[in-house]
Amino acid sequence: MREAHPGLPDFDYVRPADLEEASRFLAQNPQTARPFMGGTDTFVRLRDGFWKETRYLVDVKNLDGRSEITFDPQKGLTVGAAVSMNQVVANPRVGSHYSLLAQAAHRVASYQLRTRATLVGNVCNASPAGDTLGACLLFGGVLRVHGVEGFRDEPLASFFQGPGRTALKPGDIVTAIRFPLPVPGSVGHYEKLGRNLLSDLAIVGVTVLGHPDSSTASGYRFHLALASVGPVPVVLPDLLTQAPVTPEALEEAAGQAMESCHPIDDVRGSARYRKLMVRNLSRRALTRVWEGLQSGYRGE
């Protein structure tokens, strides 16, 4: 039987001088070298024996310009890769324009862990249970990536390929995540069900973003993302557009969310429980957003 925590193996800590050196080193050692930021996933995976081939941990958090959050009223928000969850939660620009992102970041683990854990690390880790993935997807996040051939953009919509698998290639280092301006009047809400309120991964996570839209019959458009119910986040765009938004319509959309996912049984919950919780939490999140849209509330 595999030991639960075999312990940290020997590894070399590598601190490159710049992004070019870091990408080159990672590309030259594709099986054995990994980049890391806060290390909150990295060291647990290493300690628990999941990454047996890793020999080099490449610290990419201290390279220039990646610990800042910037906001441009024309272009939107840029969160540097080394920005911690607590910085995201506390940032006034995030709070006033992307409060759903702050809300989701606030649900990651505990305060102590959030001082180390980064938003970009959560995304690159590509856990189906990642709390911030839904908000990042619904806000149209695009990763800025430095690889051996230079910089490129990687939209999140096509980034996640399976648990722990992404569109990143050996040598790629994410330097930031960018979000366009949200649609005016957007309201978001995140519902997370864990085994406890603190420091546990989601059994189910439901993220909802809604906004007024004069081109739809309902006058609104809602987008929903599900965590922990499949190998990659499930996104249901463009809900509640066809008819007036009523309690029945919200219930129907929640049922649609439940039917759209195919979770598995695992230690944190059965597939059946998860599906039912998707329906219940979706109903709650959609209702909160709808109430917010009517009252001008923008999300907690």
Ligand SMILES: Cc1cc2nc3c(=O)[nH]c(=O)nc-3n(C[C@H](O)[C@H](O)[C@H](O)COP(=O)(O)OP(=O)(O)OC[C@H]3O[C@@H](n4cnc5c(N)ncnc54)[C@H](O)[C@@H]3O)c2cc1C
């Ligand atoms: C006790 C505990 C509780 C937790 N609870 C939660 C929770 O409630 N919700 C939740 O979502 N997560 C949770 N996590 C997971 C973790 O804290 C988050 O995923 C965190 O945001 C990861 O960020 P990091 O900077 O620590 O990532 P790291 O560990 O540094 O990296 C994570 C992964 O991303 C890759 N990576 C990191 N940075 C880059 C980069 N710049 N370019 C390319 N690849 C990169 C690494 O190679 C690695 O594969 C928990 C972890 C622990 C230990």
